[in-house]
Amino acid sequence: MKIGRFTKTTLSDWKGHNSCRIDFRGSDLSCPFFLQSDLLEEEGPSIDVDEILQYILGHGELLDSVILGGEPLRYPDLYSLLKKLRSKELGKKSILLETCGTHPDELDDLAGAMMMDGIRFFLPAMPGTDLFHRFSKDDALVKKSMDLVKKLDVPCTFVTVAVPGITDEGSIVSIAKAIGSSATLEIWKFNPEKCTDKDLAKNKPFTKKEVMTFLTSAKRYAKKVELKGF
DSSP states (O other), X not given: OOEXXXXXXXXXSSTTOOEEEEEESOOSSOOTTSTTGGGOSSOSOOBOHHHHHXXXXXXXXXXXXXXXXXXXXXXXXXXXXXXXXXXXTTTOOEEEEEEOSSOHHHHHHHHHTTOOSEEEEEOSSOTTSTTGGGTOSOHHHHHHHHHHHHHSSSOEEEEEEEOTTTOOHHHHHHHHHHHTTSSEEEEEEOOGGGOSOXXXXXXXXXXXXXXXXXXXXXXXXXXXXXXXXX
């Protein structure tokens, strides 16, 4: 288990919660513009999980939840970590799990064991499209995960980033159609400073006025659509 970053407290990452963040190294999605893009490679500096658990133990009264970012489902020992976070000793923390959907069986197992209270599902584009294939060939796995979360009794938010030169109204609408009434869709603002693709980082982010067209169209299909960062 390789942890690339630990944020001791955040009030903004999970609305209504005072959380800490554990961001894992490595991803199955070669996407340069998600906020964890600096942790795409599994190799790199790693934080000892025991140090994190000791911090949570010592600050239990301040933290009610833990966000697991990056792609935590890559690691077979994730269940063991979740059990510790759920333990009485650590205050039975609520868990928000972030994923790009490439490990549907692991997601199903953890959901069945009631090891999470929310899912944040990152999609650069709709699986099966040429745009999606720029970042991953795992269409079948991601589609399986998308179908799975529709059936789970766990709140799920799908996230896509509005990237000039990549994202358009059609790509947003295709995701909204697939989600339907099963979850919330969040459209995040592109941050060039966090982008690891130098050419893509030259693009100027959409303005709120520009992206409102995407929002209006997506609302025809998805249960709830929100903007973040605009």
